[in-house]
Amino acid sequence: MFFERAVREEGASSVPAMRIAVIGAGPSGLATTIALMRRVHRPFEAWLIDAEDAPGAFGDGPAGKALTTEPARDLSVLPDRPDDFAEWLKGSLLAGGAVAALRGPQDLHVPRAVFRDYVMARFGEALSLRRDVRIRTFRGAVRHIGVAGTGLRVAFRDGESAEFDHVVVATGFGIAEREAASWRGAAAAAERLSQQADPSPLTLVGNGPRLAAILLDLRARGFAGEINVAAASGRLPQPHGRGHEGMAFGEPPATRSLKDAFRYIRNECSAAEARDGGQWQTVVDAASARLSVVWRNLPQAERNHYRRHLLRLHRHFSVRIARDVHRRLGAEFETGRTRFVPSCDPRSADENTIDCREMPSARALAGLIGRDAAALTVDDCGRLLSHSEALCGLSVVGAIASSLRPGPFTFAETVRQTYRAVLDIAPQGLARVSHR
Numbered sequence: 001m002f003f004e005r006a007v008r009e010e011g012a013s014s015v016p017a018m019r020i021a022v023i024g025a026g027p028s029g030l031a032t033t034i035a036l037m038r039r040v041h042r043p044f045e046a047w048l049i050d051a052e053d054a055p056g057a058f059g060d061g062p063a064g065k066a067l068t069t070e071p072a073r074d075l076s077v078l079p080d081r082p083d084d085f086a087e088w089l090k091g092s093l094l095a096g097g098a099v100a101a102l103r104g105p106q107d108l109h110v111p112r113a114v115f116r117d118y119v120m121a122r123f124g125e126a127l128s129l130r131r132d133v134r135i136r137t138f139r140g141a142v143r144h145i146g147v148a149g150t151g152l153r154v155a156f157r158d159g160e161s162a163e164f165d166h167v168v169v170a171t172g173f174g175i176a177e178r179e180a181a182s183w184r185g186a187a188a189a190a191e192r193l194s195q196q197a198d199p200s201p202l203t204l205v206g207n208g209p210r211l212a213a214i215l216l217d218l219r220a221r222g223f224a225g226e227i228n229v230a231a232a233s234g235r236l237p238q239p240h241g242r243g244h245e246g247m248a249f250g251e252p253p254a255t256r257s258l259k260d261a262f263r264y265i266r267n268e269c270s271a272a273e274a275r276d277g278g279q280w281q282t283v284v285d286a287a288s289a290r291l292s293v294v295w296r297n298l299p300q301a302e303r304n305h306y307r308r309h310l311l312r313l314h315r316h317f318s319v320r321i322a323r324d325v326h327r328r329l330g331a332e333f334e335t336g337r338t339r340f341v342p343s344c345d346p347r348s349a350d351e352n353t354i355d356c357r358e359m360p361s362a363r364a365l366a367g368l369i370g371r372d373a374a375a376l377t378v379d380d381c382g383r384l385l386s387h388s389e390a391l392c393g394l395s396v397v398g399a400i401a402s403s404l405r406p407g408p409f410t411f412a413e414t415v416r417q418t419y420r421a422v423l424d425i426a427p428q429g430l431a432r433v434s435h436r
């Protein structure tokens with residue numbers, strides 16, 4: 001096997017004892033690896049595995065020029081220093097007045113390439129302090145994760161496999177809905193259509209930040225053709241509120257029913273909008289943070305109801321874009337060159353229909369571990385449970401975890417998850433290593 005061979009070639013004496021696989025090299029996989037280096041105080045070897053993307057690829061090319069959906073204040077990769085990214089911006093990009101910020105760096109939505117550079121800088125710093133740690137990056141599509149002795153075996157599509165003491169799944173929006181494919185597909189379709197005398201419209205399917213970024217990028221590059229937006233909700237991505245001012249909430253429902261919780265949120269949003277200066281965004285954020293408490297006591301059937309019927313709606317109102325990007329999108333629709341059309345399945349459409357959807361799929365995760373999606377859930381520590389029983393050695397973090405339990409869909413929440421998961425890994429992994 002490739003992995004075992006690679007490790008042996010470097011000499012048995014230098015091989016660290018605990019082996020960890022992180023599947024997915026997106027923001028969540030990177031945050032997990034940083035958390036491992038900062039919190040696991042014993043030697044380990046971590047594999048950062050991705051089907052296609054190199055670590056930090058979300059900051060490459062035109063995708064890297066798109067602005068982060070969250071302001072800098074919410075993008076720290078260090079949970080003990082919430083202002084870390086804003087401070088880093090102040091000390092690098094904004095140093096010496098090279099770029100003048102109208103507001104404080106905390107409020108800035110920066111190009112994703114800048115955020116990527118920050119994450120990679122913290123990654124490098126954490127690694128430089130750990131001579132006893134080895135990080136490997138590996139390109140391979142994971143097909144299956146199964147039990148092997150006291151550890152887990154990760155099997156790849158090409159037939160290779162490798163064993164680990166712990167596996168962290170950070171597969172986000174999966175392989176099928178990869179972001180890089182949407183950018184590539186949109187650019188190719190725009191070029192094709194621009195060369196035609198009587199072109200049909202270019203269709204973008206989705207209604208989230210990816211759709212917003214790709215649509216504005218096509219226009220910025222001079223694509224003048226018609227664009228159809230096939231969005232299930234027929235709505236634009238929502239903008240952030242004006243600020244984080246404190247708000248008074250009504251009495252939360254005593255019941256632990258999901259239906260009552262959502263009715264309460266709806267009523268509070270209406271009340272907030274009716275009040276002078278009140279914002280529904282603040283209510284949704286506060287309610288999302290409290291939803292995990294309701295979730296703990298919900299029967300599995302109600303959890304599945306949330307995933308099937310409410311997750312999309314919850315994401316639509318929770319994952320928000322910069323106010324300026326929202327304004328530019330609105331202006332684009334007003335030109336009449338871009339319009340909403342009914343939703344369609346991009347997989348059964350033509351080559352000028354581009355999939356820009358961003359829905360983490362519990363079914364894809366269930367497929368990886370050969371379990372029933374309806375029986376899966378994730379606890380507060382990122383442990384994966386099937387029929388309420390923990391699947392040993394498996395953690396799930398980031399966007400894919402949000403398909404299994406509600407909560408705030410924010411980077412700060414992902415970072416919190418990774419640290420909880422990592423603290424849980426250390427004792428479990430140690431126990432397994434001592435049994436080998």
Ligand SMILES: Cc1cc2nc3c(=O)[nH]c(=O)nc-3n(C[C@H](O)[C@H](O)[C@H](O)COP(=O)(O)OP(=O)(O)OC[C@H]3O[C@@H](n4cnc5c(N)ncnc54)[C@H](O)[C@@H]3O)c2cc1C
Pocket residue numbers: 023024025026027028029049050051052053058066067068069070071075112140141142143170171172173174175178179209210211213397398399400409410411
């Ligand atoms: C314009 C824009 C701005 C954004 N701004 C923000 C922001 O401010 N904050 C924020 O949190 N998010 C933001 N996002 C979303 C963000 O880029 C991430 O995609 C999202 O946070 C999920 O991250 P993730 O690491 O969980 O998953 P992903 O980014 O989806 O990464 C998952 C990785 O796993 C790999 N993978 C999947 N399945 C397998 C498999 N079976 N085997 C091997 N590899 C696999 C994929 O190739 C992929 O690289 C933004 C998105 C856009 C388009």
